[in-house]
Each structure stands twice: as structure tokens, then as C-alpha cells.
Amino acid sequence: MRGIETKPGLDRDEYPPAMFQEGGQEASVRHITAGDNRSRHLYWRSMQRVA
Known part of the structure; x- marks a missing residue:
């Protein structure tokens, strides 16, 4: 995510x-609340454990 500005909060x-x-390089990047990002992270981790 180099080159994508950070925003407080x-x-x-x-x-x-x-x-x-x-x-990676071609990914779409947007700013979301930290809580939403953390919950999505936990979802993806749970899916990795199932596979």
C-alpha cells in the first residue's frame, strides 16, 4: 500500500x-474504520483455518 495516504482514525x-x-500491486485500496478492518481480518483468518 505504498503511496496510499494514511488518514487519522x-x-x-x-x-x-x-x-x-x-x-498486491493492482489491488483497490480504500479507507475504512479500524473496527471494520479488524473484523474483516478475523473473517479471512477463520476461512484460512477451514481450508
């Missing part, structure tokens, strides 16, 4: 997530 969130092959 918000996290930068990318889609597709950087952990996926499709993520």
Missing part, C-alpha cells in the same frame, strides 16, 4: 487482499 483496506495471488 482509518485503516487502509485492499481488495483483493494482499495475501491472495491476485492482490
